[in-house]
Amino acid sequence: MFCGHIIDSTPIKHYKECKCETFLHYTALASGTKRIPCDDCIENGKWVKDTEGKWAQAWRLQPTELFPPPFLSRDEPILQAACRSIDTLISEAGQNGSQRWKRNITSFSIAVTSSSQTLWTSSHTASVLGDYADSPPSNVSDDTYFRIASISKVFTVLAALIEQEAQNWTLKDPITKWAPELLQTANPHLVDWENISLESLASQLSGIVREYGQSDLIDPFEDRQYGFNNPVEVGFPPVDGDEIPPCGENRPGTRPCTRKGTFVIHESTSNRIAILICISLEILDGLITRPPLFEPNDRATYSNMNYVLLGFALEALSGQSYKEILDQRVFQPLGMERSRLTKPLDGQGVIPNATNDWNADIGTYGPTGGIYTTASDLMKLARAILNHELLNKSTTNAWFKPHSYSPSWSFAYGMPWEIFRSSDLLPDSNRIQTIITKAGGLRGYSSQLLLLPEYNIGIIVLVAGDGHALAWLREEILKAVVPAVDAIARQQAAERFSGTYASPDDTHMNSSVSMEVQGSSGLMLTSWISNGTDFLATYVKMSQQASGSPGRPGKVQLTPSGTNRGSSNGDVVWRAQFVADELPAAAGVIDMHLVTDVDTFT
Numbered sequence: 001m002f003c004g005h006i007i008d009s010t011p012i013k014h015y016k017e018c019k020c021e022t023f024l025h026y027t028a029l030a031s032g033t034k035r036i037p038c039d040d041c042i043e044n045g046k047w048v049k050d051t052e053g054k055w056a057q058a059w060r061l062q063p064t065e066l067f068p069p070p071f072l073s074r075d076e077p078i079l080q081a082a083c084r085s086i087d088t089l090i091s092e093a094g095q096n097g098s099q100r101w102k103r104n105i106t107s108f109s110i111a112v113t114s115s116s117q118t119l120w121t122s123s124h125t126a127s128v129l130g131d132y133a134d135s136p137p138s139n140v141s142d143d144t145y146f147r148i149a150s151i152s153k154v155f156t157v158l159a160a161l162i163e164q165e166a167q168n169w170t171l172k173d174p175i176t177k178w179a180p181e182l183l184q185t186a187n188p189h190l191v192d193w194e195n196i197s198l199e200s201l202a203s204q205l206s207g208i209v210r211e212y213g214q215s216d217l218i219d220p221f222e223d224r225q226y227g228f229n230n231p232v233e234v235g236f237p238p239v240d241g242d243e244i245p246p247c248g249e250n251r252p253g254t255r256p257c258t259r260k261g262t263f264v265i266h267e268s269t270s271n272r273i274a275i276l277i278c279i280s281l282e283i284l285d286g287l288i289t290r291p292p293l294f295e296p297n298d299r300a301t302y303s304n305m306n307y308v309l310l311g312f313a314l315e316a317l318s319g320q321s322y323k324e325i326l327d328q329r330v331f332q333p334l335g336m337e338r339s340r341l342t343k344p345l346d347g348q349g350v351i352p353n354a355t356n357d358w359n360a361d362i363g364t365y366g367p368t369g370g371i372y373t374t375a376s377d378l379m380k381l382a383r384a385i386l387n388h389e390l391l392n393k394s395t396t397n398a399w400f401k402p403h404s405y406s407p408s409w410s411f412a413y414g415m416p417w418e419i420f421r422s423s424d425l426l427p428d429s430n431r432i433q434t435i436i437t438k439a440g441g442l443r444g445y446s447s448q449l450l451l452l453p454e455y456n457i458g459i460i461v462l463v464a465g466d467g468h469a470l471a472w473l474r475e476e477i478l479k480a481v482v483p484a485v486d487a488i489a490r491q492q493a494a495e496r497f498s499g500t501y502a503s504p505d506d507t508h509m510n511s512s513v514s515m516e517v518q519g520s521s522g523l524m525l526t527s528w529i530s531n532g533t534d535f536l537a538t539y540v541k542m543s544q545q546a547s548g549s550p551g552r553p554g555k556v557q558l559t560p561s562g563t564n565r566g567s568s569n570g571d572v573v574w575r576a577q578f579v580a581d582e583l584p585a586a587a588g589v590i591d592m593h594l595v596t597d598v599d600t601f602t
Contacts, residue, residue, distance in 0.1 A: 062431045062579060063596065066522030067489040068560045068572050069456035072114040078491075082484035083112070083120040089476050090122060101472060104128050106465030107140045107350045109375040110473055112481055115386040115456040118379055126465055128353045130444075135347030142375040143338060145349035146462040147357060148447045149440030152371040153307050153416035154381070157202050159314055159329050161391055161399065169317055171199040175206075178313035181284050190288070195296045198313060201306040202415040203403035207294035210303045212287055300404040300413040304368040307416070311367025322366050333390060334380050339373040341366050352465040356444025369440060375460045378449060382458025385451065400436050400453060425482040429520035433482060439470075446470040450478075455485045493517050497572075500527070515558060525556040525576060539601075543578030546600050554580040559598070575599075 072079065093103060107126040112119045125140040138144075163169055169178075175196050176182055182193040196206045232238055293301055311322045318325055323341045331339050338344075343359060349372065351358045362370050383389075388396050402412035402419050412419045418437045423430040436451040446467040450459040459477055463470045494517035502512035514527035528536035536556065544550050558574040575598035 062429070062521065063557060063559045063577065064432050064434065065454045066431070066557075066559060067486075067493045069115070069454065070485060070489040070492050072117075072119060072455075072457070072485065072488065074117065074119050076488060078484050078487050079119060079481075082480040086120075086476055086480050087122060090124070090473075093472070101466040101468035105353045106463060106469045107144075107352065108464070108469060108473060109140055109142050109144055109146065109460075109462045110477065111142055111375045111379050111460045112477065113379040113382055113458045113460075115383055119457070121375065123375075125350070126352065130351035130353045130356060130358070132346040132351055135345045137351070138347055140350050142379075145338065145344045145372045145374055146447060146464055147440075147442050147445040148371050148373055148378070148449075148462065149369040149442040149445060150304075150416070151378075151438050151440040151447055151449050152367065152369050154438050154449065155326055155330055155371060156307055156310055156314070156367040157399075157415050158385075158390065159325050160198065160202065160310060161395055162329050163314070163317060165391060165395060169198070171202065172197050173313075174198075175201060175309055175313060178316040179284065179309060182288055184288075191290075191292045192296050198310060199403075199415070200297055201310045201313075204300040204302055204306060204413050204416070205297045205404055206303065206306050207292045207296050207298060207301070208287070208303055208305055209290045209293060210301070210305065212290075212305060212308075300406070304365065307368035308364050311364070314367070326371075330381075330390070334384050336373070336377040336380055339371060339377045341370050341372070344372055350464045352444045354444050354465060356464075357442040358444065360442070369442065375462055378460045378462075379458065382449065382451060382460070386453065386456050386458065400451075425478060426486055426520060427483060431520065435478070441467065448474055450474070452482070452485075455482075455489065457481070457485060490517055490519070490522075493523055497523055497574075521555070521557070523558040523574070525558055528556075539576070540578060542601060547578070547580070549580065552580050554578055561598075 074080075093101075103124075104127045107124055107129075109121070109123045111121040121142045123140045123142060123144070125137075129137050160171060164171055174194050175198060176193050178198075182191075191208060196208070200206045287305060314325055315322055320328070326339075326341070330336065343349075346358070349358065385391075385396065391399070399415065400417070400419075402414055404413045406412060410421050412421075414436070416438060418439060420435045420437060421432050422435065423432050425433045433452065434454065436453065437448055439448040440446070444464060446463045446469070448459075448461045448470060450461075451457075452459075459474070459481070461470055461473050461477070463473070498516045500512055500514040503509040510529065510532040512527065512529045513525060515523055515525050518524045525536060528534070528539065539556060540554065541550075543556075544552055544554070555578075557577050557579045559577065561573045561575050563573045577596070577598045
């Protein structure tokens with residue numbers, strides 16, 4: 001909806017409940033209609049006249065991280081109220097049939113954690129469960145095992161980055177350094193393997209195929225979920241027997257792809273001892289016959305095979321199995337005692353009353369989706385990442401950055417992060433929130449790990465049963481928790497930093513700065529006196545000139561820099577930046593941007 005009147009039809013439509021923050025308003029109007037903004041929108045500065053005198057939606061661009069991460073406690077009243085609202089929504093979900101997911105067959109374990117402590121958890125056990133063979137079912141808790149599927153990729157990249165920090169390799173290495181078998185093909189240039197780096201694999205930029213075996217339409221289950229029983233009957237070509245993958249279909253009666261075949265000699269960089277690494281030629285033989293989807297590093301497309309290869313490379317580097325790598329580098333250091341690559345007892349996990357992969361042995365797909373774990377262990381992982389426990393801060397900062405963009409303006413690919421940006425989470429601001437996520441799915445299991453470094457929080461959603469529950473739970477948690485922690489961050493910033501700071505009288509400098517938190521706008525510099533001179537006016541004028549917009553009104557925003565200059569007592573270093581007031585949305589094709597520039601004048 002938009003805030004305005006549409007004049008061109010009878011009766012006049014007046015939309016009052018609105019957010020004047022999306023460009024969709026421009027595409028929502030039929031041709032020839034006219035738009036006059038509501039009085040409220042004009043008074044609030046949401047709509048302004050552009051350079052041609054036409055009404056245009058106004059945008060106030062802001063830095064994305066306005067406050068230091070808040071100190072969060074489960075006893076914080078604002079957070080408690082938000083979590084109670086989620087509990088209420090969950091208790092009512094599915095009771096009246098209003099939700100898209102089936103509560104009776106769906107179990108879940110969800111959690112919110114800060115970088116230091118668990119803030120909230122909630123679990124639900126389906127009234128109808130699946131078949132338990134080796135032990136009886138128990139109620140779901142945050143210690144219940146789920147299959148987390150592709151969240152496993154986070155562990156694979158974490159292990160790879162740990163090896164890079166130890167200077168055992170670099171992610172710029174080509175995959176052929178660690179899996180030279182990829183070049184042993186009749187057509188070595190079918191895929192440009194030598195230009196596919198470990199980083200290309202981790203960031204989904206290799207351009208290679210998505211799967212080998214898994215999800216192949218030769219699998220009758222795959223056919224049924226698309227509504228047919230035989231792919232040939234709906235137009236797919238017949239498949240010769242030698243074209244059928246011999247492994248990896250993840251269904252009863254089939255086997256996982258295994259490690260067998262030739263031994264590759266790798267000379268260890270640490271002790272110069274030759275180590276024999278057994279590589280899966282079975283899966284590689286199938287992979288090297290497949291043409292690429294794209295050229296390396298051209299564009300991202302999701303591929304589980306990227307992580308199969310990355311797992312092979314880790315094994316070749318270390319001389320250990322992928323299981324041993326995770327145990328020694330991640331699980332044991334973080335105390336993740338309920339995380340594993342082999343199936344736990346049925347009663348320790350949750351098995352849905354639906355087709356599921358609880359018992360599936362996915363073999364060489366372990367690095368891409370093989371881990372069983374719990375919400376409590378994933379909270380340990382989230383805290384470790386946010387606290388830089390296994391990686392240094394610089395590496396973690398780089399890890400959170402995009403490697404390529406998707407066709408959507410709000411989504412980018414990382415390693416292996418799925419990075420979302422949204423301006424819809426705060427009720428009184430269009431400030432963009434960055435959400436670092438990784439989702440996973442196997443038959444019967446849907447999961448997602450979400451990190452918001454701006455607030456130092458992590459969210460875990462694990463579902464067994466109806467996968468539609470994942471999106472619903474995730475959205476309701478985000479809509480409740482993010483505004484709450486942002487409000488806490490504002491409150492704490494106001495208490496810690498708002499005020500006037502003056503030079504001591506005995507210095508005779510007559511210098512001071514005043515700052516205050518102004519709602520969703522963040523910490524603003526309201527006065528800056530230097531040697532008895534109004535330096536704030538000077539700074540604003542210089543900033544207007546430097547930006548090529550003399551006279552444009554605006555404010556001086558303070559943003560935390562993330563550095564503390566060696567302080568260990570919670571000090572925050574702030575940077576000042578001139579931010580213009582509302583701009584007409586029609587100002588220009590590339591005018592709607594805000595460049596971080598906090599060191600303009602030296």
